[in-house]
Amino acid sequence: MDRSFKEEVLKAFKEKFGDIEDVKCYFAPGRVNLIGEHTDYNGGHVFPCALTIGTYAAARPRKDRKLCFYSANMTKSGVIESSLDDFRPLKDDSWTAYPKGVMWAFAERGMKMEQGLDLVIYGNIPNGSGLSSSASLEVLTGFILRDLYGFAVTNQDLAIIGQYSENHYNGMNCGIMDQFASAMGKADNAIFLDCASLNYTYAPIVLDDMSLVVTNTNKKHKLVGSAYNDRRNECDAATKILASVAGIQTLGDLSNEDFEKYKDAITDPVVQKRARHAVYENNRTLEAVEALKDGRIEEFGKLMNASHVSLRDDFEVSCKELDVLAEEAWKVPGVIGSRMTGGGFGGCTVSIVKNEAIDRFKQQVGEAYKARVGYDCTFYIVSIGDGPSEI
Ligand code: GLA
DSSP states (O other), X not given: OOTHHHHHHHHHHHHHHSOOTTOEEEEEEEEEESSOOSOGGGTOEEOEEEEEEEEEEEEEEOSSSEEEEEETTOGGGOOEEEETTBOOOOTTOGGGHHHHHHHHHXXXXXXXXXXXXEXXXXXXXXXXXXXXXXXXXXXXHHHHHHHHHOOOOOHHHHXXXXXXXXXXXXXXXXXXXXXXXXXXXXXXXXXXXXXXXOOEEXXXXXXXXXXXXXXXXXXXXXXXXXXXXXXXXXXXXXXXXXXXXXXXXXXXXXXXXXXXXXXXXXXXXXXXXXXXXXXXHHHHHHHHHHHHHTTOHHHHHHHHHHHHHHHHHTSOOOOHHHHHHHHHHHTSTTEEEEEEESSOSSSEEEEEEEGGGHHHHHHHHHHHHHHHHSSOOEEEEEOBOOOOEEX
């Protein structure tokens, strides 16, 4: 988290709303997932961590029932208005559909705001990078509502409400991972989360002579309306079949051996591939967390690579740009592991790279990407940060 952005949101607040008396400032992080992709909505495990980049806000309740939103990233849109008396989505909502959705979801749970809100946000997550800018905005909004309106919710509730609003207000049928990582983040730790029970533990990420490098394809990914919801439906179809033959409730209940035993009950080869990814990826995640605990980082890296291959071939959510980044990374000596992260179809890869190899990594992968894709990728050395806070 970077305190200088507090000045940024306060300045914008003053410009748009006249003064900054009684204004409070907040931050909620984005996330990167180390392993366990497309397992969250399959009752499996994920292993994400919150980042030190995210979304900042300045907020103050109003005397009337208006909602006035302004984004310092999208200055051209100006102040976008709504009202507490009508949460119906509007054509001009733009990014405000996320905070509005969270306010609507709180109201659905009986937590109704009696006064409106002036809200200014500024985010430093690269736009469309798949590092969960929307989840960070949802968690941020929930955190602000709790603080300013006194609603009794835990951070875990903020994740659940954020996911609910995204599913039911924004039409994106996402799992719980992104909101959970943002709401429950802990500096220098990844979150080992069982998405079926929401039981979780923190795992220290001590990389010593290595770093986490996120590489952006700079290809915008758009999850709403994309193949994401189709993948969920295919997994649901597989779950139904395996529930009847193997007595499971979710794909996360299956070992790889049991999957092989029962898989032929799924006659559609595409649906079978999707299920194979969900099952193997969940078990890979369990293995990876064990490897990390034992200090077997090389093993962890191999599992990251295998995760990418499975997302590419079985789940088919990668794309040329992500494949080029992963393949080129695998060639560089000193790269422990590299894979696409998040929903896919664009966005970023995450790699664990030895510090001494970072310059070589950037140069080699950067040049090969430019040559094969035609434009530049961007590298970020990221740090693992805490969940939401008042700043
Ligand atoms: C997106 C969704 C998450 C999760 C990932 C894939 O980020 O929001 O819930 O399903 O894709 O692991």
